[in-house]
Amino acid sequence: SQKIEQNSEALNIQEGKTATLTCNYTNYSPAYLQWYRQDPGRGPVFLLLIRENEKEKRKERLKVTFDTTLKQSLFHITASQPADSATYLCALDMESGYSTLTFGKGTMLLVSP
Amino acid sequence: GAVVSQHPSRVICKSGTSVKIECRSLDFQATTMFWYRQFPKQSLMLMATSNEGSKATYEQGVEKDKFLINHASLTLSTLTVTSAHPEDSSFYICSARGSQGRRYEQYFGPGTRLTVT
Secondary structure, eight states, X not given: OOOEEEXXXXXXXXXXXXXXXXXXXXXXXXXXXXXXXXXXXXXOEEEEEEETTOSEEEETTEEEEEETTTTEEEEEESSOOGGGOEEEEEEEEOOSSSOOEEEOXXXXXXXXX | OOOEEEEOSEEEEXXXXXXXXXXXXXXXXXXXXXXXXEOTXXXXXXXXXXXXXXXXEEOTTOOXXXXXXXXXXXTEEEEEEOSOOGGGOEEXXXXXXXXXXXXXXXXXXXXXXXXXX
């Protein structure tokens, strides 16, 4: 079965720096990969989707890369702000049609002022 | 757009009772809805997938007779936890996916915190 690995340790960075979060997966490559933000006691919020044939996707201060050779996605937040502090989840979609997502445990990001 | 609501946000019930959680897509038609469960510091675990008008598909290890799912309309799905026990205490989250446009994106509800005493 597919396994998703995200760094379980919290990432602490200073405001203004770039945060980089890692998502690694085993076995076969997903059709697409998604990143979500989850605040405590709340449901996940969709951020970005990247397809297997895309190398990079950007949205405002966010950037996602997808390397199917390394089986890895990197999630970057540039010019980080304390409001970016949250848990970020990586999710893989393995199928077309009625697809289901498999989530990683997430990495907590703490941005200090 | 793409707002999903859940009700209630928190519920405390006694062991042995049943609890119903509602999931609604407010501004789009959700052909498919998903129910997840999340324990503290753990990932979201998919419990079941439901398509409007048909029976839900449950993931391995999820008891369909205990977790009753109904997806009666394109905007409403319900999860009923029957004969709840303390080990059912968890954070239950639904998500919905539309039939058009960005059909690969799932929109999540705010979650329901269930505590069984």
